[in-house]
Amino acid sequence: MADTILEVRNLKKYFKTARGMLHAVDDISFTLERGKTLGLVGESGCGKSTTGRSILRLIEPSAGEVLFDGTDICKLSSGEMRKKRKDMQIIFQDPFSSLDPKKTVNQIISEPIRENRILTKKHAIEEKVLELMETVGLAERLINSYPHELDGGRRQRIGIARALAMQPKLIVCDEPVSALDVSIQAQILNLLKTLQEKMGLTYIFITHDLSVVNHFSNDIAVMYLGQIVEKAPAEELFANPIHPYTKALLSAIPVPDLSEKRQRISLKGEITSPINLPDACRFANRCFDCQDGCREGIPQLREVTPNHFVACFLHG
Amino acid sequence: MSETEKHILDVKNLVVRYETEDGIVRAINGIDIQLGYKQTLGLVGETGAGKTTAALSILRLVPSPPGVVECDLLHIDGLDILSLPDHKMEEVRGKEVSMIFQDPMTVLNPVFTVGEQIAESLEIHEHLSHKDALQRAESMLELVGIPGSRANEYPHQFSGGMKQRVVIAIALACSPKLLIADEPTTALDVTIQAQVLELMSQLKDKYDTSMIMITHDLGIVAEVCDKVAVMYAGRIVEQGLLEDVFNHTLHPYTEGLFNSLPNVKNRTAMLKPIRGLMPDPTNLPSGCAFAPRCNYATEACLGEPPALRAVSDTHSVACAAYNTPGFHIEKGRDA
Amino acid sequence: MEAVIKQKTISKQYKKRSALGAIWRQLRKNKGAIIGLVLVLFLIIMALISPLIFDYKADITAQNLQERLQSPSAAHWFGTDDMGRDVFARVMYGTRYSLAVGVVAVLIALAVGVTLGAAAGYVGGVFENIIMRVCDIFSSLPSVLLAIAVVSAMGKSTVNLMIAVGIASMAPFVRITRAAVLTVRGEEYVESARAIGMQEGKIVLTHILPNCVSQIIVQATLRVGQAIIAAAQLSFLGLGVPAPAPEWGSMLSAGRSYIRDYSYLTLYPGLAIMLAVLSLNLIGDGLRDALDPKLKR
Numbered sequence: 001m002a003d004t005i006l007e008v009r010n011l012k013k014y015f016k017t018a019r020g021m022l023h024a025v026d027d028i029s030f031t032l033e034r035g036k037t038l039g040l041v042g043e044s045g046c047g048k049s050t051t052g053r054s055i056l057r058l059i060e061p062s063a064g065e066v067l068f069d070g071t072d073i074c075k076l077s078s079g080e081m082r083k084k085r086k087d088m089q090i091i092f093q094d095p096f097s098s099l100d101p102k103k104t105v106n107q108i109i110s111e112p113i114r115e116n117r118i119l120t121k122k123h124a125i126e127e128k129v130l131e132l133m134e135t136v137g138l139a140e141r142l143i144n145s146y147p148h149e150l151d152g153g154r155r156q157r158i159g160i161a162r163a164l165a166m167q168p169k170l171i172v173c174d175e176p177v178s179a180l181d182v183s184i185q186a187q188i189l190n191l192l193k194t195l196q197e198k199m200g201l202t203y204i205f206i207t208h209d210l211s212v213v214n215h216f217s218n219d220i221a222v223m224y225l226g227q228i229v230e231k232a233p234a235e236e237l238f239a240n241p242i243h244p245y246t247k248a249l250l251s252a253i254p255v256p257d258l259s260e261k262r263q264r265i266s267l268k269g270e271i272t273s274p275i276n277l278p279d280a281c282r283f284a285n286r287c288f289d290c291q292d293g294c295r296e297g298i299p300q301l302r303e304v305t306p307n308h309f310v311a312c313f314l315h316g
Numbered sequence: 317m318s319e320t321e322k323h324i325l326d327v328k329n330l331v332v333r334y335e336t337e338d339g340i341v342r343a344i345n346g347i348d349i350q351l352g353y354k355q356t357l358g359l360v361g362e363t364g365a366g367k368t369t370a371a372l373s374i375l376r377l378v379p380s381p382p383g384v385v386e387c388d389l390l391h392i393d394g395l396d397i398l399s400l401p402d403h404k405m406e407e408v409r410g411k412e413v414s415m416i417f418q419d420p421m422t423v424l425n426p427v428f429t430v431g432e433q434i435a436e437s438l439e440i441h442e443h444l445s446h447k448d449a450l451q452r453a454e455s456m457l458e459l460v461g462i463p464g465s466r467a468n469e470y471p472h473q474f475s476g477g478m479k480q481r482v483v484i485a486i487a488l489a490c491s492p493k494l495l496i497a498d499e500p501t502t503a504l505d506v507t508i509q510a511q512v513l514e515l516m517s518q519l520k521d522k523y524d525t526s527m528i529m530i531t532h533d534l535g536i537v538a539e540v541c542d543k544v545a546v547m548y549a550g551r552i553v554e555q556g557l558l559e560d561v562f563n564h565t566l567h568p569y570t571e572g573l574f575n576s577l578p579n580v581k582n583r584t585a586m587l588k589p590i591r592g593l594m595p596d597p598t599n600l601p602s603g604c605a606f607a608p609r610c611n612y613a614t615e616a617c618l619g620e621p622p623a624l625r626a627v628s629d630t631h632s633v634a635c636a637a638y639n640t641p642g643f644h645i646e647k648g649r650d651a
Numbered sequence: 652m653e654a655v656i657k658q659k660t661i662s663k664q665y666k667k668r669s670a671l672g673a674i675w676r677q678l679r680k681n682k683g684a685i686i687g688l689v690l691v692l693f694l695i696i697m698a699l700i701s702p703l704i705f706d707y708k709a710d711i712t713a714q715n716l717q718e719r720l721q722s723p724s725a726a727h728w729f730g731t732d733d734m735g736r737d738v739f740a741r742v743m744y745g746t747r748y749s750l751a752v753g754v755v756a757v758l759i760a761l762a763v764g765v766t767l768g769a770a771a772g773y774v775g776g777v778f779e780n781i782i783m784r785v786c787d788i789f790s791s792l793p794s795v796l797l798a799i800a801v802v803s804a805m806g807k808s809t810v811n812l813m814i815a816v817g818i819a820s821m822a823p824f825v826r827i828t829r830a831a832v833l834t835v836r837g838e839e840y841v842e843s844a845r846a847i848g849m850q851e852g853k854i855v856l857t858h859i860l861p862n863c864v865s866q867i868i869v870q871a872t873l874r875v876g877q878a879i880i881a882a883a884q885l886s887f888l889g890l891g892v893p894a895p896a897p898e899w900g901s902m903l904s905a906g907r908s909y910i911r912d913y914s915y916l917t918l919y920p921g922l923a924i925m926l927a928v929l930s931l932n933l934i935g936d937g938l939r940d941a942l943d944p945k946l947k948r
Contacts, residue, residue: 043505044476058842082848090846098839102861112847151593159843166847181362182532186576186589193586208505215578215587252510254535256577258562266514267507270475 005170005202006032006055011064013047013054020276024050025061026226029301032219034169037196037203039217039234041210041249045271047226048206052172055204056088057081068170086116089163093175095155099147105158106143109133112165132161136191153184160191164199172204177212189216210253214238222246225274225282228301232308242310244289281313289314324494324526325351325374328389332369332550334382339598343369343383345550345621349528351494351543356520356527358541358558360534360573364594366550367530371496374528375413376405393493411441414487418499420479424471430457430482431467434489441490456485460515477508484516491523498530513540534573538562543630546570549595549605552624556631566633568610571645604636612637612645677941684937690930698746710740712895720913729919732902733909741897742919748898749927752813752891753879757871759817760878764824765860765867771825772832773855783829786822794819794877795884802890812891816881820874827870831863838862865942869935876931883924899924 013025025047032038040048054061057073065072073084092098099108109129112118119125130140136157147155156176163171173192177185189212195201207213213220214234221231222245230243241247244265251265267286280295281287287294294313301311332344344366351357359367372378373385376397390397392412400408409415417423424433434456435449444452454464460481462474471479480500487495497516501509517540520527529541537544538558545555546567554567565571572590579585592609595601601608603618610617614637622636637643678684705711715735723730729738771779789797801815835841836859844854885891886900894901899920906916 043507053842056846058845082850085846085848090843092839092843094839098843100840100844100858100862111844111849115847115849153593162843162847181594182573182576183362183590184593186578186587187591189578190587190589210506211578248507252506254509254513254533254539256534256538256562256574258538258558264510264514266511270477270508271505 003034004031005034005069007067008055009065011054011066012062013050013059014062017275022275023226023277024274025054028228030221030231032202034202035200036218037205037216039213039220040204040206040223041213041220042223043208043271045274046223048223049174052174052204052206056090056172086166087168088170089168090172090174091159091163091176094179095152095159098159099155101148104144104146108158109161109165112162116166118166132165136161152180153187156180156188170202174206178207178209210249227282229311236308242304242315243312244287245283322352323350324353324393325349326389326391329387330373331386332373332378333384335384336382341597342600343550343597347552351526353526354524355543356529356541358537358544359528359530359547360537360544361547362532362594364597365547367547368498371415371498371528371530375409375415410437411490412492413494413496414492416483416487416497416500419503420476420483423483424479426471429468429470434486437486437489456489460485477504477512480504480512488519493526495525495527497527549600551634554633560631566627567635568612568645569606674941678937681937681940683933687930687933690926691934694746694750694927697743698750701744701747705740705744710737711744711897723915730915732916738916738919741902742923745897745899745902748892748896749879749882752816752882753875755813756816756820756878757875759814760821760824761871764821765828768825768828769832769855769860772829773836782825786825790822795881798881798885799890802885807890807893809892812882812885816878819881820878823870827866828863831866832859835859835862869939869942872931872938873935876928879924879927
């Protein structure tokens with residue numbers, strides 16, 4: 001077996017709402033190899049962020065196991081979990097709300113070091129902060145700036161430096177570039193890629209942007225209404241999408257290329273409410289290929305070709 | 317007058333600045349826009365490039381103070397917008413020109429039904445009775461793909477994509493000649509974005525509307541626009557037909573934008589981002605605003621901001637490097 | 652060529668820009684706030700130096716019936732009262748009581764209210780519900796009535812007055828803190844603190860409360876004014892600082908029987924209360940504008 005860093009088994013997260021149970025994450029399983037990147041793609045409300053946060057236990061999962069380096073972190077006490085957090089970090093989407101406005105860059109980056117007593121000497125901490133700032137490409141002079149004095153790209157670099165401060169093994173990147181301008185987006189993507197190569201990081205890359213995830217991931221899992229509907233290596237997924245939703249999603253990306261005139265698959269309607277879902281294929285209502293049998297039971301993820309998993313009654 | 321009548325929109329030398337306590341924000345530094353009937357112009361640029369300000373100044377909606385708008389010429393459909401008194405301008409907005417904003421959630425008033433909100437502009441501009449206007453509102457809803465029976469519902473009962481459809485219905489209610497869409501799909505999911513873009517293109521053809529599409533997404537431009545203008549720091553740096561700008565890119569900034577996008581065909585390649593940051597609009601460099609980030613910059617770029625020069629009938633670029641014969645950029649995306 | 656296109660180097664300032672400095676720069680632009688600040692500073696100085704100028708026994712409380720009820724003159728700027736005491740001296744000396752009661756009462760309200768509010772906002776659930784309902788009860792009673800009840804239960808003394816007024820002005824602090832905590836709690840930087848393994852209590856202290864401070868400060872400034880009024884009201888009713896101390900409220904009360912003939916007996920203490928409250932409100936408004944992030948660019 002390959003060097004597995006993370007294995008998620010039957011992860012579920014339901015929220016109680018006034019109108020019934022909201023199935024944010026509904027029975028998700030996957031494994032992730034060390035040093036690789038898994039892209040988690042889907043539209044808003046598909047449960048991709050909840051999945052990311054459940055894996056880190058920033059949200060308590062309702063059911064399921066998250067095996068990180070072999071230990072089920074869902075069973076850890078809160079004290080043990082706090083120690084484990086060193087190894088698993090998160091980079092947030094919004095570089096504006098993810099940094100405490102009352103703290104300086106120095107304080108923000110050094111906080112994880114001080115909190116976990118990785119270093120205790122004052123000048124050692126400062127040296128480490130400067131080193132981290134250099135790693136992520138922040139000028140030394142910004143060390144005492146406040147986040148609101150900086151632009152989005154620089155703030156996101158602070159967020160990355162903070163996540164790196166504890167030398168984690170796994171980083172969940174929750175839409176790390178979607179709030180940034182294209183030219184800055186490319187800078188941050190390059191940075192994340194370089195860091196992965198240099199430090200052997202494992203990423204879970206959550207995004208709604210398929211072109212970004214394609215650039216970045218080894219494997220891609222497409223989510224729809226709390227479930228993974230298709231999972232495959234990136235090239236394979238782009239070359240041979242099987243699930244109707246994946247096909248529609250791929251065809252919907254506007255491509256800045258005039259030579260490529262594609263057949264657009266238009267989906268009917270919009271994502272249905274994730275509350276009190278029936279036991280049927282979640283995508284059936286919008287599917288252009290929907291058959292009678294699709295409404296009888298939930299399709300399971302099956303390996304159609306090696307490493308290519310699809311959850312669709314019509315395939316596999 | 318015959319010169320302007322060929323264009324639905326004719327703007328010459330538009331300058332907008334915001335005079336704030338912290339200094340003068342130079343949002344737009346002299347742009348010309350000419351848009352022919354039934355054409356769609358894509359206004360592309362990053363945050364702070366001045367796209368939205370440009371749109372607002374066409375509608376004379378730049379808040380003043382602190383905004384100061386100067387313009388040599390601003391004609392919509394041959395009508396001199398600059399000299400119109402305020403009450404006439406109100407008639408123009410919504411009737412001749414409509415605007416679709418980025419965030420549908422904040423545009424719709426939560427205390428009125430969507431039907432009433434669509435009817436409102438019909439009552440104002442077409443002088444319909446309330447009853448007739450509501451009826452028209454229902455048919456407008458049908459037109460954007462929402463059952464007319466939902467006209468009595470309130471905005472919160474609609475999803476994001478539906479709300480944007482309602483906003484489009486409001487914008488098109490009085491069949492305006494010019495539609496300005498400011499990032500109309502940025503807040504939406506890709507599949508919904510595809511639906512909305514398709515809808516907009518259909519309606520635009522149906523009503524012979526001209527459109528300005530403001531966006532940061534070159535993919536959207538490729539899909540819906542005929543012409544593109546790339547903006548940087550309040551100036552248009554390159555403009556031309558879609559074909560000109562996408563396949564015969566001239567300006568280094570445009571090249572940088574393309575290079576920043578993840579390439580679907582070569583997924584392992586490192587991206588080639590534009591280095592550095594947008595200049596501070598209160599303190600623009602004296603020469604070409606892009607020069608500090610530009611790989612081709614020379615001393616010639618530091619003196620005066622370069623003017624747009626026509627390269628062909630349809631294509632123009634503002635870059636001093638083209639003074640040197642034989643200069644060309646590296647862009648080889650399609651090579 | 653490289654050198655030419657390099658962006659101009661920003662002067663190497665590693666120095667931290669203090670948050671206080673930024674607030675001060677904003678505040679300085681507000682004329683009302685500056686007037687308020689000057690007035691409050693004047694009152695504070697008065698409170699501090701009045702014991703040095705006046706002798707409590709001889710100048711403030713000693714009766715001098717020969718000179719009773721004199722109109723304002725060069726010798727007695729604000730005149731004398733029915734016991735022949737100099738009103739100017741008493742009004743000046745009274746600053747000590749009013750400011751002390753106002754500030755201490757608000758500090759009490761602040762300590763209890765912020766703790767309860769933060770706990771309610773962060774813990775939530777039944778606990779929050781209980782606190783907030785108690786808060787509702789407190790705010791449905793007129794605060795003076797509440798303070799009267801407290802003073803009558805605990806007895807008349809300056810300390811009890813402070814506690815009474817403090818309890819009566821607690822509810823707004825609970826509310827404001829809870830509301831602020833609820834907003835801040837949802838921010839990603841709180842989640843980010845949790846992600847690095849910080850304990851909940853520490854998150855509240857290091858990340859949540861510092862981001863609520865501005866709203867609490869504004870409220871506290873405005874509340875000091877209210878507390879001064881409440882204290883004066885209680886003293887007016889004879890429930891506050893015991894006589895013969897020169898509290899503004901009790902001076903009003905004492906002067907009330909002479910209001911037709913010797914109106915200056917009530918005028919000057921009344922003006923003093925008004926001035927104190929007005930200046931605190933001016934500062935409070937100024938601070939609100941200076942601290943409001945929405946007004947900042």
